[in-house]
C-alpha cells in the first residue's frame with residue numbers, strides 16, 4: 001500500500017483551506033464529484049463557510065475557488081505559479097499531450113501559445129470575419145430549409161469554421177471521418193478522464209501492466225483514442241500537403257506555415273508544431289461554439305420578450321433589408337448585453353480547465369502546496385448573487401446601468417483565466433456574436449404548440465459531456481421573419 005501514501009512535496013507551511021474531512025488512507029477520494037462538480041463545490045462553500053476549499057485524495061490536492069476576487073488573485077496576479085496543467089498519465093497515453101490546452105507550462109506550450117496569439121489576437125481575429133460570415137450564412141440556410149435539424153446544423157457549423165481556418169478543409173457531412181472520429185475520440189477520452197472513468201487516474205502504476213490485467217482495460221481504450229488522435233493530427237496535414245503539391249488549395253493556417261518563410265519549406269519541427277496547434281484549435285473551438293449556440297436557441301424559445309426587444313434593435317440598425325455585420329456591433333448595445341448574459345448564464349465549461357500550481361504558496365493564511373490542482377468554479381462566479389442578483393434568471397438588462405448605458409462588466413469569465421485564458425476568445429466572441437445576431441435578424445424562435453394550440457414546455461435540462469455542458473436536444477419552431485430574409489439568406493456571398 002505504499003502507493004496509497006499521500007505525496008507531500010515539502011513541509012506543510014500552514015493549515016489547508018476548509019473542506020471535507022479526509023478519511024484515513026483514501027483522503028477525500030469519495031467526496032470528489034464525478035458530475036455536477038460546479039454545484040457540488042458551491043455546496044461545499046456553504047457547508048464549510050468558505051469561498052476557497054481544499055481537498056486531497058491519494059496525493060492529489062485540489063483547491064477550489066468559488067469567487068472571482070480569489071481567481072483574479074491566484075490566476076492573474078500570481079499567474080507565474082498558477083499556470084501549469086497537471087500531468088495525467090492517461091492524457092499522454094491518449095496522445096492528448098499534443099493539445100496545447102493540456103500542455104505543461106513550459107517551453108513547448110510557450111512556443112505554441114505564441115503562434116496562437118499571433119494568429120488569433122484581436123487584430124488577427126478580423127481576418128477570420130469573412131469565413132465566419134459565410135459559415136453563419138450556411139447555418140441560416142440550414143435552419144431555413146430544415147429547422148427541425150438544429151442539432152445537426154449547429155454541429156456542422158461549429159466544426160466547419162475551425163476545419164476551414166486551420167486546413168482550408170470543407171466539411172460537407174457529419175459522417176466525414178474528420179468529424180466522426182473527433183467526436184468518438186473526444187467522448188471516449190473525456191469519459192476516461194472523469195474521476196470514476198478509469199482506475200489509472202487513481203492508480204497510475206496500472207498504465208504499466210498489460211491490458212488484460214484486471215482493472216487495466218482502460219489502457220485498451222486509451223490506445224484506441226491515441227490511434228484516433230494521431231490520425232486526426234496527421235491525416236488533415238497530409239491532405240493539405242497533397243493539395244499544395246497539386247497547386248489547388250484554400251489558404252489556411254497550416255498551408256501558410258507549410259509554405260514557409262522566404263520560400264524555404266518548413267522544418268519537421270515546424271510541421272509538428274503547426275499540426276498540433278491545428279488539432280488543438282479544432283477540438284478547443286468546435287464543441288464550445290456548438291454548446292453556446294444551442295443554449296442560445298433554447299433561451300430565445302423560452303424568452304419571447306427578450307427576443308422581440310433584440311429583434312427591434314437589430315431591425316433599427318439593419319432596416320430589415322440586410323443581414324447584420326461585424327461593423328454593427330458597437331451600435332447594438334442590447335445584443336452586446338445578450339452576448340454577455342448568454343456567456344454568463346451557461347458557460348460551456350462550468351469549472352473551466354483546471355490549472356496546476358508549481359510552487360508552495362500561502363493565500364489568506366492557508367497553505368497551497370506545490371502541485372495542487374486549482375479549479376476556478378466559473379459557474380459559481382457567474383452565478384454569484386452579490387454580483388448578479390437572481391443569477392438563475394436570463395436577463396440581458398442586468399448589463400445596463402441606471403442611465404440605460406451598457407455597464408463596464410465586459411470580462412467574460414467563460415473564457416477562463418490568466419496566462420491560460422482561452423487563446424481563441426477574440427475569434428470565439430466574433431463567431432458567437434454574429435451567429436446570435438443573424439439568427440434573430442432572420443428567424444422567430446418559439447415553442448412548438450400541441451394539437452390544442454398550447455405551448456409545449458421545453459425542459460430546462462443540460463447534460464455534461466466530460467468538461468463541457470450542453471443543452472439536451474429539444475424541439476422548437478424556427479420560422480423566417482420576412483421575405484427579405486429569404487433572399488438575403490439564399491443569396492451568394494461575395
Ligand code: HEM
Nearest residue numbers: 100101284285288352353415416417420421422423424428
Ligand atoms: C464560446 C467559445 C469558447 C469558450 C467558452 C472557450 C473556453 C475556454 C476555456 C474556459 C479555456 C481554459 C482557460 C483556462 O485554462 O483558464 C479555453 C482554452 C483554450 N481555448 Fe477556448 N473557448 C471557446 C472557443 C475557442 C475557440 C474558437 C478557439 C480557437 C480559435 C479556442 C482555443 C482554445 C485553446 C487553444 C485553449 C488552450 C489555451 C492554453 O491552455 O494555453 N477556444 N477555452
